[in-house]
Amino acid sequence: MAEKYDLQEREVWDGNFAASQALRQAQVDVVAAYPITPSTPIVENYGSYVANGYIDGEFVMVESEHAAMSGCVGASAAGGRVATATSSQGFALMTEVLYQASGMRLPIVLAVVNRSLASPLNVRGDHSDMYLGRDSGWIQLDCFNAQEAYDLTLCTFKIGENHDVRLPVMVHQDGFITSHTAQNVYPLRDEVAYGFVGEFKPVDDMLDFSRPVTYGAQTEEDWHFEHKARQHKALMDSRSIIDDVFVQFKEISGREYKRVESYMMEDAEVAIVALGTTVETCIIAARELRKEEGVKAGVVAPRCFRPFPFDKIRDALGNVKAIACLDRSSPGGAMGALFNEVSAAIYTTDARPLVTNFIYGLGGRDFSIAEAKRIFKEQKAHVDAGKITTDIQQFSGLRGPHLGFFQTKRS
Amino acid sequence: MQHLKLLANDNRGLNELENGTSLMGWHEVTQGSILLSFEGDATHIAHLKSEERTYSGYNSYTATVASWRVLKPVYNRDICIDCQNCWVWCPDSSILSRDKQMLGIDYDHCKGCSVCVEVCPTNPKSLIMFSEQTLLEDALTQWPEKKKKEDK
Numbered sequence: 001m002a003e004k005y006d007l008q009e010r011e012v013w014d015g016n017f018a019a020s021q022a023l024r025q026a027q028v029d030v031v032a033a034y035p036i037t038p039s040t041p042i043v044e045n046y047g048s049y050v051a052n053g054y055i056d057g058e059f060v061m062v063e064s065e066h067a068a069m070s071g072c073v074g075a076s077a078a079g080g081r082v083a084t085a086t087s088s089q090g091f092a093l094m095t096e097v098l099y100q101a102s103g104m105r106l107p108i109v110l111a112v113v114n115r116s117l118a119s120p121l122n123v124r125g126d127h128s129d130m131y132l133g134r135d136s137g138w139i140q141l142d143c144f145n146a147q148e149a150y151d152l153t154l155c156t157f158k159i160g161e162n163h164d165v166r167l168p169v170m171v172h173q174d175g176f177i178t179s180h181t182a183q184n185v186y187p188l189r190d191e192v193a194y195g196f197v198g199e200f201k202p203v204d205d206m207l208d209f210s211r212p213v214t215y216g217a218q219t220e221e222d223w224h225f226e227h228k229a230r231q232h233k234a235l236m237d238s239r240s241i242i243d244d245v246f247v248q249f250k251e252i253s254g255r256e257y258k259r260v261e262s263y264m265m266e267d268a269e270v271a272i273v274a275l276g277t278t279v280e281t282c283i284i285a286a287r288e289l290r291k292e293e294g295v296k297a298g299v300v301a302p303r304c305f306r307p308f309p310f311d312k313i314r315d316a317l318g319n320v321k322a323i324a325c326l327d328r329s330s331p332g333g334a335m336g337a338l339f340n341e342v343s344a345a346i347y348t349t350d351a352r353p354l355v356t357n358f359i360y361g362l363g364g365r366d367f368s369i370a371e372a373k374r375i376f377k378e379q380k381a382h383v384d385a386g387k388i389t390t391d392i393q394q395f396s397g398l399r400g401p402h403l404g405f406f407q408t409k410r411s
Numbered sequence: 412m413q414h415l416k417l418l419a420n421d422n423r424g425l426n427e428l429e430n431g432t433s434l435m436g437w438h439e440v441t442q443g444s445i446l447l448s449f450e451g452d453a454t455h456i457a458h459l460k461s462e463e464r465t466y467s468g469y470n471s472y473t474a475t476v477a478s479w480r481v482l483k484p485v486y487n488r489d490i491c492i493d494c495q496n497c498w499v500w501c502p503d504s505s506i507l508s509r510d511k512q513m514l515g516i517d518y519d520h521c522k523g524c525s526v527c528v529e530v531c532p533t534n535p536k537s538l539i540m541f542s543e544q545t546l547l548e549d550a551l552t553q554w555p556e557k558k559k560k561e562d563k
Contacts (some may be wrong), residue, residue: 105443
């Protein structure tokens with residue numbers, strides 16, 4: 001067993017340090033990684049834990065993020081517990097191998113510290129990289145602060161490595177706002193954390209010489225479809241296991257997570273749907289707005305971005321009259337992804353709330369409580385008018401003339 | 412003349428790649444398209460000769476690519492010096508050899524690339540490409556004479 005790491009009941013950690021401590025407590029066997037702002041400290045810290053004897057693991061230095069994820073694929077197929085971290089351009093370079101990992105059903109954990117994608121070059125946080133991964137077949141969990149970065153990184157191993165899941169998992173936190181902001185974090189004791197995550201139980205591991213297997217087979221039109229369908233089924237079915245893991249995590253930590261988080265939604269008339277640190281901004285805005293102006297505002301946040309919680313989103317938003325979906329990624333000629341997916345989910349119910357889309361916060365542009373309040377009030381104005389009174393897609397926090405697209409055709 | 416199924420197991424080259432015989436549904440395919448190579452415990456299988464191994468139905472051993480060939484190499488035992496050059500160079504492990512003695516071609520897996528002919532050092536060559544439909548016994552009767560050194 002490795003050296004004992006001294007932990008206090010309450011630590012002051014930033015999101016990166018919190019995630020790296022979760023990797024240490026999960027006793028990750030192999031980290032193959034390439035540094036990139038703002039995720040570097042996660043793997044850098046893992047390297048120091050290995051060097052200082054806190055983990056019996058291996059840090060593999062590679063020449064790119066493509067190689068980093070390839071190394072993770074190899075180590076995971078060999079039969080080890082594997083993790084790495086990246087951001088932005090590094091994530092983009094990894095993308096090809098992300099699909100390999102999920103297709104081969106390898107439960108790799110990838111800590112993604114969300115950062116915008118060039119060009120123009122930018123190191124600040126937005127959700128471009130997280131959105132780039134949304135069709136890659138990975139489970140994607142989203143953290144809103146450092147405590148959650150720690151908690152959910154521990155949960156990812158237990159979810160992905162479950163033999164009924166066997167899928168890679170990304171755990172997202174916002175670049176700088178979460179990754180570099182020191183906050184109070186309450187860690188679990190090492191033995192409690194490891195007891196929760198459990199021993200790694202390999203499946204089809206290549207180091208089992210009694211049972212040689214082929215990874216990465218070629219399947220053309222006669223087989224590929226069936227394999228992808230089975231993979232999609234596994235991803236959809238992981239929903240109940242994610243729920244179970246969250247229940248088990250609450251038992252050891254007292255902290256409760258759900259695939260869709262709802263705040264002040266019991267009586268909410270208007271809601272914001274958002275991801276990342278913006279969720280906390282919106283919670284404060286809703287709380288103040290309720291006190292100041294009596295607007296019944298609430299916040300809904302997909303904790304689990306993939307598999308998309310189609311079921312839970314419907315439950316959470318079934319009774320509101322207007323919804324603003326906030327997308328922190330340049331939508332590239334469409335409505336934002338959150339708008340599209342939330343709208344589609346609600347459309348399968350009897351409810352017909354007024355749904356609008358805001359593109360905001362690109363390249364780390366600040367999203368203020370005041371702006372969140374303004375958006376809530378705009379939703380209230382839609383409700384009072386009985387229809388969407390603005391463009392359906394708007395830009396929030398953008399300099400220059402108003403930018404917006406499409407108007408409602410509902411009367 | 413070699414047998415077409417030289418050193419072959421019962422299941423060598425059983426399946427055409429183009430039309431798998433048992434097309435399973437999505438619920439039956441293997442997780443992660445990970446394919447088991449052998450039936451049973453394979454711990455010491457590296458020590459067994461290929462015809463002694465228990466290749467699974469997922470192993471490429473059971474598939475044939477013979478239909479991909481236009482030309483095929485034919486082996487002439489009378490000229491071969493067992494240098495093993497062809498065995499080393501064949502990209503598809505289709506040169507069959509035992510105890511450093513060349514025996515023939517695995518016609519289930521040979522794709523007809525003719526690398527073996529290129530690297531054969533004898534005069535005339537001990538491996539020559541013939542059209543796929545030429546019978547082995549006919550090919551052996553058409554073998555060229557030894558080439559004489561040309562005067563400079």
